[in-house]
Amino acid sequence: MKDVGLALDRTQPLPLYYQTYEVLRSQLANGIWKVGDFLPPIPDLASRFSVSVVTIRQALDLLRQDGLVRSERGRGTSVLAGKVGVRPLDLKSKVSDLIRLYEDDSPEQEPLDEGVAMPVLSESDFNLCKSYFFIKRAHVRDGMRYCLITLHIEEELFRRNEVDFRQRLALPVLFESVDLTIGRVWQTLTIEKADHMVAASLKILPGDPVARVKRYITDSSNSLIYFAEAYNRHDCVQYRMELKV
Numbered sequence: 001m002k003d004v005g006l007a008l009d010r011t012q013p014l015p016l017y018y019q020t021y022e023v024l025r026s027q028l029a030n031g032i033w034k035v036g037d038f039l040p041p042i043p044d045l046a047s048r049f050s051v052s053v054v055t056i057r058q059a060l061d062l063l064r065q066d067g068l069v070r071s072e073r074g075r076g077t078s079v080l081a082g083k084v085g086v087r088p089l090d091l092k093s094k095v096s097d098l099i100r101l102y103e104d105d106s107p108e109q110e111p112l113d114e115g116v117a118m119p120v121l122s123e124s125d126f127n128l129c130k131s132y133f134f135i136k137r138a139h140v141r142d143g144m145r146y147c148l149i150t151l152h153i154e155e156e157l158f159r160r161n162e163v164d165f166r167q168r169l170a171l172p173v174l175f176e177s178v179d180l181t182i183g184r185v186w187q188t189l190t191i192e193k194a195d196h197m198v199a200a201s202l203k204i205l206p207g208d209p210v211a212r213v214k215r216y217i218t219d220s221s222n223s224l225i226y227f228a229e230a231y232n233r234h235d236c237v238q239y240r241m242e243l244k245v
Helices: 016-029 042-049 053-065 095-101 155-160 162-167 170-176 196-202
Strands: 069-072 076-079 113-116 132-141 144-154 182-193 209-219 223-233
Touching (some): 016 042, 016 053, 016 095, 042 053, 053 069, 053 182, 095 170, 132 155, 144 196, 155 162, 162 170, 196 223
Antiparallel strands (some): 069 076, 113 132, 132 144, 144 223, 182 209, 209 223
16 A cells, blocks of 8 residues: 555645545556556545545545545545646646745725626636636736736635735635535646737736736536636746656
């Protein structure tokens, strides 16, 4: 039986079940678990991670949604896929890293625009909710605007946590919500030229490069509860990756 237990960070807002999911998924990505292997029994995993059985079941549910494992009654949870493919140009590969990356940043309290509107999306591998509240605002780091972002948050979820969503960055608020189970999280990044509106907001020249990030979060029923489109100053984004020798 392989030793997969790793300490979880109980000081961060990311729920324990999602941290456990990230650890197990990382084990798969590193090839520790092979196709056909069985993970330790749920009570053993709960003991190793010092969490409840319910937390382990939630983490395994996310792995099943990824198509990485299968649960068989009377046998346990077996691995369906080998090494997890690496998504190109992710700024961060873990949600916990992403939250930590932005922990010292803050939103400007006065939004540039807001209201109720549906996001304009062509993707179809998730379900749209009935209504969304959007906020367009700038994010600040070390006193400088570095990001222009438009958030679309499922309206009921936004209304329940409106004060927090307005005063803080949205990601920590989402992952602190005890009545919400996160399903999937993914993002894309493209390099584009700043138009006049983006350039004026970020105090750069029109035509300067910007990193355009689209970030998606669904709940356990695959409904899109959060969509963000952000333009980041080119001098505030760095993509670093380790190269194999």
